[in-house]
Amino acid sequence: MTRRGFIQASAAAGVAAAVSAPWQPSLKALAAKGKKMGGSKGQWLPATCQGCTSWCASEVFVVNGRAVKTRGNARSKVNGAASCPKVHLALQQVYDPDRIKVPMKRTNPKKGRDQDPGFVPITWDEALDTIADKIMELRKNDETYKYMLMRGRYSYMRDILYAKMTKIIGSPNNISHSAICAEAEKFGSYYTEGYWGYRQYDVANSRYIILWAADPLSSNRQVSYYSSVWGDVMDRANIAVVDPRLSISAAKADEWLPIAPGQDGALAAAIAHVLLTQGLWYKDFVGDFKDGENRFKTGQEVNEEDFEEKFTSGLVKWWNLELKDKTPQWAAKLTGLPVEQIKRVAVAYGKAAPNCMSWVGPGNCMQTRGAYTALICHALNGLTGGVDNVGGTLVANKAYLSKFPSEKPFMDEMAKRGTKHKKIDQRGTLEFPALKKKPGKAVVTNRAAEGILEKKPNEIKVAIGYMNNFTFSCQQPDRWERALASIPFVAHITTNASEFSWYSDILLPDAHHMFEKWGYVKSAGNGYRQVPLLQPVIKPMWQSKIDETEIPYLIAEKLAQRGFPNLLDYCKTVEDPETGKAPKDEKEFALYCLKYTTQKLWDPAQYKGGDKFKGWEDFRQAGVWNSDPYPYRKRWGHMKTKTKMFEFYSETLKAVLEKHAEKYDVSVDKVMEVCKYQARGEMAFIPHYEEPYLVGDPKEFPFIHVDHKSRLNREGRSANCTWYFDFKDVDPGDERWKDVAKLNPIDAKTIGVKDGDRVRLVSPTGQLECIAKLWEGTRPGTVVKCFGQGHWVYGRVASKVFGKVPRGGNNNDLIPAEYDRLSGSSARNGVTRIRVEKL
Amino acid sequence: MPQTRVESELRARAQAYRLLADCYYPPGNGLRHSVAALGATLKSLLPQAAGPAAQMLQSIAEQTALENLQVEFAKLFVGPFHLLAPPYGSVYLEGENQVMGESTAEVRDLFQEQGLDLEEGFEEMPDHIAVELEFMHFLASKELAAMELGDEDAAVQYERLQTGFLGSHLGRWIGPFADKILQSAETDFYRGLAELTRDFVVWNDDKLKKRLQDTQ
Known part of the structure; x- marks a missing residue:
C-alpha cells in the first residue's frame, strides 16, 4: 500500500473486511513478510554534516534502518575521525516528530x-x-x-x-x-589576493594566530578539525583573539583583546604601522627599501621609488595614505585596548612571520562598513608573507569536478x-x-x-x-x-x-x-580539499x-x-x-546528477589527482575524496588581481568601483557617500580604517549589541532539538534552557539589573525579551547575545506558546536592515545600539 | 460451529481495534461509516463508549466541510509546526520528543517476530497509533482463529502477546496521548476518539490481565 493509499484510504473498506471475516486479520499498514528474529548489529555508513559550513565528512551508525550515532569519517584528510558537538543534534533533527512529513x-x-x-x-x-x-x-x-x-x-x-x-x-x-x-569576508581576500572564497588556515604550522571575531572552536569553519588539534596548535603558536566577548577561542587564547565593536580596522592599522616601523614585514614576499634602510617612520611619507616590491603592489601608497599616522596610541583610544597590548601583539605577530596568520571572521566585517575592515585585516597576511604560505592563510586546493550540461x-x-x-x-x-x-x-x-x-x-x-x-x-x-x-x-x-x-x-x-x-560539497582545511558525499543512509522519513x-x-x-x-x-x-x-x-536523476558531476574523482579513466578510486561504488563506500597536499607559495606572483600581486593598493577594486561609478555617471566619491562609507579619493582603493556605523542615539540606546553564534547552532535549525537547550551552557556565559543577554556586572549595576532578571532589549527598529546574565566576559558598554532562539513557530520545543510566544528572542528583531553595500552583505555585527529595560 | 460468548466478544474486540485504527487515517468520506460501525461494535463490550461514539457522529454531521476535520487531523497528528498530539509511541515512552527511538525498534522487532513488517510504501513509523492498533487487531484476530480451531495453547499465547504489547507499548502511552488530544482538539470528533481509544485500550488491558490470571 502506498502512502497515498494511507492518505486516501476509506475507513469503510476496513470495516467491510473486518465484519465479514474478523478471524482473518484485515491489514493495511502491516503485511506478512515472513518471520525474522533479531536485527543486524549495525554499520557505519559515510555521510556529510552540513550543520555549519565546515561540511565535515562524517559517518552515521545505522542499525536496522535506524540512525543512532555519528562520528567523523577517518578517511577525510580535513576533519578525519573528529567531529564537533553540533553534529549529534542532526539525529534529533531527522527524527523530529514536528518535521514536514507529507506535502x-x-x-x-x-x-x-x-x-x-x-x-x-x-x-x-x-x-x-x-x-x-x-x-x-x-x-x-x-x-x-x-x-x-x-x-x-x-x-x-x-x-x-x-x-x-x-x-x-x-x-x-x-x-x-x-x-x-559571510560574504564580506570574501571581499577582503578578493580585493587583495583575487580569491573570492573562504580561506583555509594552516594552524598546524602556525606560530602566531590573530583571530578577528572568529571563533573556530564554535562555528565556521572546520570546527571539528580545529577542535581536535587546538591543543597542539596552542603548544606551537601564540593565539590572540580580538572580540568584544570572551568566546570559547578567546577563553583558551594567550591574549584576549576585548575591542570596542567595529574598531577592528583601527587595531589592524596600528599592527601594520608597528610591523612597518619596526621592520617586521616579510621581505621575501613584500620586498624592501632599495638601500635596505627602513624609512617607515611615524608621520613621515615615503618615496615610492625607494622601495622595491616583490610579490605585492602598492605598499608605499598604503603607508602614505593610511598607515603612517596610525600608531598604537591612536588605536588605543578608539579600540579601548592598552597601548602595550597592541604593541605586544603586533611585535610577536611580526616576529612569527611568515608562519603566522590574520584570520578574518565574519563578526568583524559583517558590518555596515565591513568591506574595508575585511580588507585591512586580511592585508596583514600580505605584510607578513603568511598568505599562501606555511602556517598562514591558504586558499582551497584544486578539486576536479564537472559542471552540469549547459x-x-x-x-x-x-x-x-x-x-x-x-x-x-x-x-x-x-x-x-x-x-x-x-x-x-x-x-x-x-x-x-x-x-x-x-x-x-x-x-x-x-x-x-x-x-x-x-x-x-x-x-x-x-x-x-x-x-x-x-x-x-x-x-x-x-x-x-x-x-x-x-x-x-x-x-x-x-x-x-x-x-x-x-549530493556533494567541497571544503578545505589542514592543507587539503575534500569532497564528501551526501548519501541516503536511511530510508527517507515519511x-x-x-x-x-x-x-x-x-x-x-x-x-x-x-x-x-x-x-x-x-x-x-x-x-x-x-x-x-x-x-x-x-530517483535515478538524483543519483546520476551526483555521478555525473563527480566522475573525474571516481572514474580511473578520468583521474586528475588526489585520492584514486576503482570506480563509483568504491568512491561511494569511502564517502570522501581528498585532494593532493597544498602547494605552498604557488600563487605568489600569480594572483588573480589586476597586478597579479597581493595588492595593498587595490587596482582590482579601483577598476570595478570606477566601472560602477561610470554606469551611473557619478564619481567614486559619490558611490562611497550613498553607500555610507567614509573613504574619499584614493582611500576607496586601499585597506583602511572606517569609523563604525552604528544605528541609534547613544543617549537613548547606551549599549552596543554584540551578536554571536552557538557551538550548537546547526545554522538556525537547532531550536527544536532538546539537546540544544540541555547543553546550551557549552557556550561561555550561556545557560541551559535559557536565552540570556550577557551584561558586564559593572553595567548591570549601573542600570539596576540583577542576574536572572527578565529584560527587554530595545533597538531603534525592534525589541526582544530574554534573561539577564551578569558576565565578566562581556566588554563593558556592550550587550552580548547568542543568535538562534526566538522562533514564534517552528516546533514544539522552539516556541514557548506556538504561534504566539517565542522561546527566547531573535537577535534579528533588534538589528536594523543595514548592509555592507560593497559586498552586498547584511550587516549583523556591531550594527545597532540598544537599551536594556528591566521587566 | 456456534460461537461462544468469549468468541463473540473477542470478535468484537478485534473489530474494534481495526475500526479505531481506521479513525487515525486522514478523514475521508468513509469516516462516518467507520464511526457508526465502531459505535455498534463497542455497544456490547463497553457501554460507556456510547457517549463518545455518538459525539463523534454528531461532530461529523456538524462539520460544514470535511476540510475542518482534515485541518484538525493535520494539526494533531501530521503537523507541520508544533505537532499537537504526536501519534508515536517513542515520543511518550522515551521523553526526548523523537520518533524512531529504541522503543520504535522494539515494536518493529515484535512485528517481525510475528512475520509482519510495514507494508511496502507505507510511510509512517512502526509505533504510529494506527499501526499499533492494527497490531492489536492482528493479535486478537489470531487469538480468535486459534480458538475456533480449538487450539487453546495458541489462543493463550496470542492473549499473552496482547497483554505484553499493551504492557510494554500501547497501554503505556495511550493515556498521555489521549490527554494531548483532549487538551488541543477543537472538534468533538477527535475528543470523542481520544476518550474512546483510551477507554477501550484500558478496558481491554484490564480484561486481558484478568483472563490470564484466571487461566493461570
Whole structure:
C-alpha cells in the first residue's frame, strides 16, 4: 500500500473486511513478510554534516534502518575521525516528530502572523500540479521573470533547482542566502589576493594566530578539525583573539583583546604601522627599501621609488595614505585596548612571520562598513608573507569536478527575454554596488524583501524557497513577513516548517542532508580539499524528497505534461556516466546528477589527482575524496588581481568601483557617500580604517549589541532539538534552557539589573525579551547575545506558546536592515545600539 | 460451529481495534461509516463508549466541510509546526520528543517476530497509533482463529502477546496521548476518539490481565 493509499484510504473498506471475516486479520499498514528474529548489529555508513559550513565528512551508525550515532569519517584528510558537538543534534533533527512529513496545502487564503494557515495533507501529485500550473500561468502571460527561487542551505546539486530550472523557466530571480552568511569576508581576500572564497588556515604550522571575531572552536569553519588539534596548535603558536566577548577561542587564547565593536580596522592599522616601523614585514614576499634602510617612520611619507616590491603592489601608497599616522596610541583610544597590548601583539605577530596568520571572521566585517575592515585585516597576511604560505592563510586546493550540461539549448525565446530582467534584490543599483568580481554580481539577499514589497525592479508572483527562513534569519524579519504575504503563490521546500512556511501556500517535505539526500560539497582545511558525499543512509522519513534534484525533476515532468518539455528535456541530458542511460525517474536523476558531476574523482579513466578510486561504488563506500597536499607559495606572483600581486593598493577594486561609478555617471566619491562609507579619493582603493556605523542615539540606546553564534547552532535549525537547550551552557556565559543577554556586572549595576532578571532589549527598529546574565566576559558598554532562539513557530520545543510566544528572542528583531553595500552583505555585527529595560 | 460468548466478544474486540485504527487515517468520506460501525461494535463490550461514539457522529454531521476535520487531523497528528498530539509511541515512552527511538525498534522487532513488517510504501513509523492498533487487531484476530480451531495453547499465547504489547507499548502511552488530544482538539470528533481509544485500550488491558490470571 502506498502512502497515498494511507492518505486516501476509506475507513469503510476496513470495516467491510473486518465484519465479514474478523478471524482473518484485515491489514493495511502491516503485511506478512515472513518471520525474522533479531536485527543486524549495525554499520557505519559515510555521510556529510552540513550543520555549519565546515561540511565535515562524517559517518552515521545505522542499525536496522535506524540512525543512532555519528562520528567523523577517518578517511577525510580535513576533519578525519573528529567531529564537533553540533553534529549529534542532526539525529534529533531527522527524527523530529514536528518535521514536514507529507506535502501540504494552505486552506486559509489570508496571510499574516495572526492568520493560521490551516495546512492539510495533500498528495505529491496535487502539490506538483499546483506548482506547475502556477509556472505555466507565468509562461502563458510572458511574465516568467516574475518567478523567484530563494536558496538557503545547499549542496552542489544546487545548480538544478537554483540555476537551471530558474533560467529554463525564464527568470533572473534566483536569490541565494550567501549575503546573510559571510560574504564580506570574501571581499577582503578578493580585493587583495583575487580569491573570492573562504580561506583555509594552516594552524598546524602556525606560530602566531590573530583571530578577528572568529571563533573556530564554535562555528565556521572546520570546527571539528580545529577542535581536535587546538591543543597542539596552542603548544606551537601564540593565539590572540580580538572580540568584544570572551568566546570559547578567546577563553583558551594567550591574549584576549576585548575591542570596542567595529574598531577592528583601527587595531589592524596600528599592527601594520608597528610591523612597518619596526621592520617586521616579510621581505621575501613584500620586498624592501632599495638601500635596505627602513624609512617607515611615524608621520613621515615615503618615496615610492625607494622601495622595491616583490610579490605585492602598492605598499608605499598604503603607508602614505593610511598607515603612517596610525600608531598604537591612536588605536588605543578608539579600540579601548592598552597601548602595550597592541604593541605586544603586533611585535610577536611580526616576529612569527611568515608562519603566522590574520584570520578574518565574519563578526568583524559583517558590518555596515565591513568591506574595508575585511580588507585591512586580511592585508596583514600580505605584510607578513603568511598568505599562501606555511602556517598562514591558504586558499582551497584544486578539486576536479564537472559542471552540469549547459541549460542554454533549452532556453526558448521567452526564457531568454525573461532572464534579461534585473534581479529582485536590487544588486548593481547605485546604492548596492555588490562588487563580486564585477559590479552587481554579488547577492544582496536581505534587500530582496524591499524588491518584492516595492515591486522594484518588478513584481514577484510565484516563489519557491528551499531550506531558507528569511522571515527569521534576515535582519528586520517583519519586512520579509510583509513581502511573502504580498506574493500570490509561495511554495516552501524544507525539513521543518518555519516562519517562512507560515506565509507559504504549499509545503514540500525535504530530505535531511545528512541522512536522506544525494549530493556533494567541497571544503578545505589542514592543507587539503575534500569532497564528501551526501548519501541516503536511511530510508527517507515519511514522504520527504530531495530538494535540489528529485523535486525539480518531478516539476519538470508536470511542466512537460502541460506542453513545456524544456526542463525535462534538460534533465534527460544528465546521463549515468557508467551506462550512458538517461534518467527515467526522479530517483535515478538524483543519483546520476551526483555521478555525473563527480566522475573525474571516481572514474580511473578520468583521474586528475588526489585520492584514486576503482570506480563509483568504491568512491561511494569511502564517502570522501581528498585532494593532493597544498602547494605552498604557488600563487605568489600569480594572483588573480589586476597586478597579479597581493595588492595593498587595490587596482582590482579601483577598476570595478570606477566601472560602477561610470554606469551611473557619478564619481567614486559619490558611490562611497550613498553607500555610507567614509573613504574619499584614493582611500576607496586601499585597506583602511572606517569609523563604525552604528544605528541609534547613544543617549537613548547606551549599549552596543554584540551578536554571536552557538557551538550548537546547526545554522538556525537547532531550536527544536532538546539537546540544544540541555547543553546550551557549552557556550561561555550561556545557560541551559535559557536565552540570556550577557551584561558586564559593572553595567548591570549601573542600570539596576540583577542576574536572572527578565529584560527587554530595545533597538531603534525592534525589541526582544530574554534573561539577564551578569558576565565578566562581556566588554563593558556592550550587550552580548547568542543568535538562534526566538522562533514564534517552528516546533514544539522552539516556541514557548506556538504561534504566539517565542522561546527566547531573535537577535534579528533588534538589528536594523543595514548592509555592507560593497559586498552586498547584511550587516549583523556591531550594527545597532540598544537599551536594556528591566521587566 | 456456534460461537461462544468469549468468541463473540473477542470478535468484537478485534473489530474494534481495526475500526479505531481506521479513525487515525486522514478523514475521508468513509469516516462516518467507520464511526457508526465502531459505535455498534463497542455497544456490547463497553457501554460507556456510547457517549463518545455518538459525539463523534454528531461532530461529523456538524462539520460544514470535511476540510475542518482534515485541518484538525493535520494539526494533531501530521503537523507541520508544533505537532499537537504526536501519534508515536517513542515520543511518550522515551521523553526526548523523537520518533524512531529504541522503543520504535522494539515494536518493529515484535512485528517481525510475528512475520509482519510495514507494508511496502507505507510511510509512517512502526509505533504510529494506527499501526499499533492494527497490531492489536492482528493479535486478537489470531487469538480468535486459534480458538475456533480449538487450539487453546495458541489462543493463550496470542492473549499473552496482547497483554505484553499493551504492557510494554500501547497501554503505556495511550493515556498521555489521549490527554494531548483532549487538551488541543477543537472538534468533538477527535475528543470523542481520544476518550474512546483510551477507554477501550484500558478496558481491554484490564480484561486481558484478568483472563490470564484466571487461566493461570
